[in-house]
Amino acid sequence: MLNVNNLTVQLGGREIISSISLSVAPGKTLAVLGESGAGKSTLVGAILGLLRASSGQISWAGKPIERGKAALVMQEPRSAFNPRLPLRRSVLEPLYAGKLPDDPARLERLCKGLEIDPNMLDRLPYQVSIGQAQRAGVLRALIASPPLILFDEPLSALDAVTQKHTAKLISTLQQEEGFAALIVTHDMGYAAAHADSIAVLRSGHIEEMATAENFFRSPQSQYGQDLLNAAVSLGAIERAVI
Numbered sequence: 001m002l003n004v005n006n007l008t009v010q011l012g013g014r015e016i017i018s019s020i021s022l023s024v025a026p027g028k029t030l031a032v033l034g035e036s037g038a039g040k041s042t043l044v045g046a047i048l049g050l051l052r053a054s055s056g057q058i059s060w061a062g063k064p065i066e067r068g069k070a071a072l073v074m075q076e077p078r079s080a081f082n083p084r085l086p087l088r089r090s091v092l093e094p095l096y097a098g099k100l101p102d103d104p105a106r107l108e109r110l111c112k113g114l115e116i117d118p119n120m121l122d123r124l125p126y127q128v129s130i131g132q133a134q135r136a137g138v139l140r141a142l143i144a145s146p147p148l149i150l151f152d153e154p155l156s157a158l159d160a161v162t163q164k165h166t167a168k169l170i171s172t173l174q175q176e177e178g179f180a181a182l183i184v185t186h187d188m189g190y191a192a193a194h195a196d197s198i199a200v201l202r203s204g205h206i207e208e209m210a211t212a213e214n215f216f217r218s219p220q221s222q223y224g225q226d227l228l229n230a231a232v233s234l235g236a237i238e239r240a241v242i
């Protein structure tokens with residue numbers, strides 16, 4: 001179980017994350033919603049230890065998160081990869097790092113599910129489209145079956161059909177492998193379909209934390225309500241929420 005307790009992060013002398021607590025159990029998905037600049041990527045970076053927290057505790061199964069236990073799908077797909085390495089090297093890196101054997105059958109299955117032509121993996125990051133790089137990022141996160149995966153807007157560069165297929169693959173693998181997922185998303189339809197719980201982030205604070213069922217039935221915060229209304233008026237949510 002991921003536990004974040006009173007996490008505070010300061011950057012450039014400003015408090016970007018203010019005393020945030022949350023948890024995600026194995027097999028469960030927490031969706032983090034909130035406007036641009038709310039601190040979502042900072043939260044993800046701090047959970048992984050890429051940014052230093054000024055206070056608070058972060059643990060997985062009661063201990064600090066060890067290398068290899070958590071994977072990240074970064075928000076900027078192409079800058080997520082070493083520009084000098086063919087994608088295949090970067091995508092398989094979690095296996096090398098964990099001294100895990102290659103698993104061609106798994107790679108093939110993931111490529112299929114993510115609609116990645118395996119030949120594409122022999123290209124450099126700038127030789128593929130943003131959408132392809134984003135799917136390669138998801139592939140890298142899934143390849144070594146980590147128990148915790150943090151997704152920072154992982155579907156944003158994909159067309160609607162590919163989004164749907166990618167979401168389906170993530171969800172199927174989660175059911176099979178039981179990883180805990182924290183997913184930053186602007187996609188209310190995705191959150192409604194796949195999240196177990198919702199955290200609404202605003203200006204570094206958690207404005208609202210609820211089960212997905214309760215949130216989509218009746219958000220308790222005005223801001224949560226506004227986010228939901230905007231999504232409903234855009235037709236982004238398929239299932240009835242009223």
Ligand SMILES: Nc1ncnc2c1ncn2[C@@H]1O[C@H](COP(=O)(O)OP(=O)(O)O)[C@@H](O)[C@H]1O
Nearest residue numbers: 011012016034035036037038039040041042043
């Ligand atoms: N390295 C940094 N130094 C100073 N401020 C930063 C840094 N990184 C991000 N910020 C600021 O932190 C706030 C939250 O950014 P971010 O976590 O990227 O938001 P989100 O992912 O929700 O869009 C923004 O105001 C951003 O300008």
Ligand SMILES: [Mg+2]
Nearest residue numbers: 040041042075
């Ligand atoms: Mg962000």
